[in-house]
Amino acid sequence: MSLNKETTAAGVVAQLRDGMTIGIGGWGPRRKPMSLVREILRSDLKDLTIVGYGGADMGMLCAAGKVKKLIYGFVSLDFIPLEPFFRKAREAGGVEAMELDEGLLHWGLRAAAMRLPFLPTRTGLATDLVTVNPDLRTVRSPYDDGETLLAMPALNLDVALLHVHRADRLGNTRLYAPDPFFDEWFARAAERSYVSCETLVDRLDSDEADARCNPFERSLVAGVVEARGGAHPTSNVATGGADGSGYGWDAAHLKRYCAAAEEDGGWQRYAEEFLGADETAYQQAVGGLDHIVSLPRQVF
Amino acid sequence: MATTEFSLAELLICACADVWREEGEVLATGIGIIPRLAQGLAKLSHSPELMITDGEAYLTEEPVTLGARNHDGRSYAGWMPYSRVFDALWRGRRHALVGPVQVDRWGQANIACIGDYARPKRQLLGLRGFPGNSINHANSFFVPNHSRRAFVEGEVDVVCSVGYRKDRWPEGVRSDLMRIHRIVTNLCVMDFGGRSADSEHAIRVISLHPGVSFDEVQAATGFELQRADDIAETAHPTEAQLEIIRRLDPKDLRARQLKDNPPGIRVAGSAA
Numbered sequence: 001m002s003l004n005k006e007t008t009a010a011g012v013v014a015q016l017r018d019g020m021t022i023g024i025g026g027w028g029p030r031r032k033p034m035s036l037v038r039e040i041l042r043s044d045l046k047d048l049t050i051v052g053y054g055g056a057d058m059g060m061l062c063a064a065g066k067v068k069k070l071i072y073g074f075v076s077l078d079f080i081p082l083e084p085f086f087r088k089a090r091e092a093g094g095v096e097a098m099e100l101d102e103g104l105l106h107w108g109l110r111a112a113a114m115r116l117p118f119l120p121t122r123t124g125l126a127t128d129l130v131t132v133n134p135d136l137r138t139v140r141s142p143y144d145d146g147e148t149l150l151a152m153p154a155l156n157l158d159v160a161l162l163h164v165h166r167a168d169r170l171g172n173t174r175l176y177a178p179d180p181f182f183d184e185w186f187a188r189a190a191e192r193s194y195v196s197c198e199t200l201v202d203r204l205d206s207d208e209a210d211a212r213c214n215p216f217e218r219s220l221v222a223g224v225v226e227a228r229g230g231a232h233p234t235s236n237v238a239t240g241g242a243d244g245s246g247y248g249w250d251a252a253h254l255k256r257y258c259a260a261a262e263e264d265g266g267w268q269r270y271a272e273e274f275l276g277a278d279e280t281a282y283q284q285a286v287g288g289l290d291h292i293v294s295l296p297r298q299v300f
Numbered sequence: 301m302a303t304t305e306f307s308l309a310e311l312l313i314c315a316c317a318d319v320w321r322e323e324g325e326v327l328a329t330g331i332g333i334i335p336r337l338a339q340g341l342a343k344l345s346h347s348p349e350l351m352i353t354d355g356e357a358y359l360t361e362e363p364v365t366l367g368a369r370n371h372d373g374r375s376y377a378g379w380m381p382y383s384r385v386f387d388a389l390w391r392g393r394r395h396a397l398v399g400p401v402q403v404d405r406w407g408q409a410n411i412a413c414i415g416d417y418a419r420p421k422r423q424l425l426g427l428r429g430f431p432g433n434s435i436n437h438a439n440s441f442f443v444p445n446h447s448r449r450a451f452v453e454g455e456v457d458v459v460c461s462v463g464y465r466k467d468r469w470p471e472g473v474r475s476d477l478m479r480i481h482r483i484v485t486n487l488c489v490m491d492f493g494g495r496s497a498d499s500e501h502a503i504r505v506i507s508l509h510p511g512v513s514f515d516e517v518q519a520a521t522g523f524e525l526q527r528a529d530d531i532a533e534t535a536h537p538t539e540a541q542l543e544i545i546r547r548l549d550p551k552d553l554r555a556r557q558l559k560d561n562p563p564g565i566r567v568a569g570s571a572a
Binding site: 075076086087090092099101103125128140148180297300 | 358389419
């Protein structure tokens with residue numbers, strides 16, 4: 001087969017446009033496609049709508065002025081409950097916010113995945129979720145129950161950015177994470193998905209058990225980028241497969257990043273110190289690839 | 301047998317564990333150190349049928365030890381990634397013990413922000429899972445700082461979880477799937493079993509922690525509380541309960557959860 005979807009972070013960002021709606025996989029400080037996010041930070045892109053279970057990805061994009069609107073279930077670093085640059089952006093009134101229940105966000109992605117205008121749910125009714133999102137509407141069940149339900153609109157994405165453990169040049173992927181989160185639904189909700197991975201191979205030819213770690217089929221994948229350590233400073237734990245145990249999040253680095261939010265001009269200094277011209281420069285600035293991939297997994 | 305030597309944190313862990321008594325085979329989710337220890341205690345004492353996770357993505361029949369340095373010795377009974385948590389909770393098979401920042405007289409709770417949503421005075425966690433949790437399954441609250449700032453006079457700044465305020469419920473919305481079970485605070489345990497002229501779910505005090513008076517609880521609450529007919533002193537931890545707590549928390553993380561780690565039986569004359 002002659003399919004070859006390999007590209008680079010710069011190649012992915014070259015496909016993005018101002019004003020796009022971009023979904024980002026992972027969850028808080030876990031398995032974020034940060035090398036792709038960093039390439040957006042280095043770009044001139046602006047007015048983006050970012051959708052996801054946010055962590056430092058959303059915080060950094062807000063800090064760098066890339067964001068017009070956030071659609072999120074939360075924006076958190078877990079051990080630091082509130083993402084500080086997100087908090088600053090919200091308290092400054094600098095970004096539009098569509099704040100959703102975590103489950104409702106996934107419901108909107110599912111609606112988009114099925115090309116439906118909405119999916120019904122009870123989630124959000126009788127709370128201020130419907131007050132702070134005045135565009136949300138209800139429907140009445142057409143059956144005898146006549147129940148009033150929230151019609152969660154489809155969250156259609158122009159692009160999804162995801163990070164997995166392995167991929168091949170055809171776009172086949174493997175995810176060995178304890179929790180796949182909702183990456184599948186970001187991929188299905190998007191026109192195009194770009195996937196970064198720890199290891200890229202020509203072709204994945206594995207046994208049945210390993211093939212079950214394929215989170216979504218390759219027709220959903222428009223491009224694959226090899227990015228060993230690319231989730232840093234978020235974690236990329238593996239509980240199987242050929243890539244060992246993966247790595248934990250970099251708590252020290254995330255604390256340094258959060259401290260920057262308390263300083264005037266803190267983001268600029270953080271970006272100058274760490275962001276660099278490319279991923280190689282970034283990894284050198286944060287202590288090297290060996291340091292990243294040997295960060296111990298967090299224990300809960 | 302009750303013992304006399306215990307901390308307030310340990311008393312609260314035992315009171316919190318009780319929220320899952322007779323709840324059946326549900327997913328018990330305690331958020332934070334004290335609620336998490338409570339879910340483990342509940343499972344290892346009165347409610348072995350509860351399902352609990354390792355704090356990440358797996359179900360375990362043996363509650364994990366807090367503060368462990370690695371995953372050695374852990375064993376798993378099942379898998380509970382977030383997608384499955386949503387599946388379970390939308391079906392109602394869960395009881396969460398959560399820590400709201402504000403609670404009002406209707407049991408509506410806020411963790412999203414203080415002030416105006418469009419430009420909050422203080423952004424908090426956001427809505428997180430509160431809307432979906434609260435309309436689908438039983439919830440209890442853990443509020444370790446019982447005060448008028450936590451138990452507000454009017455309505456909470458952002459209604460994140462549903463409560464018993466009727467005019468918040470549009471016509472045709474099912475309210476029979478929700479239930480707020482208990483509120484455990486540093487002063488008392490409350491439920492929603494009170495009756496008043498305008499409520500069938502008024503908040504009432506069912507037990508007071510050792511050395512705490514009803515008047516003190518009322519003074520620290522922004523709305524009128526009911527007093528249960530059979531109001532009692534909150535049960536002291538037994539030696540068996542304390543042994544389980546020590547086993548689940550060998551590094552004594554519980555001692556760092558409440559300011560100055562106060563004793564469980566309040567010394568006369570000390571302030572709340």
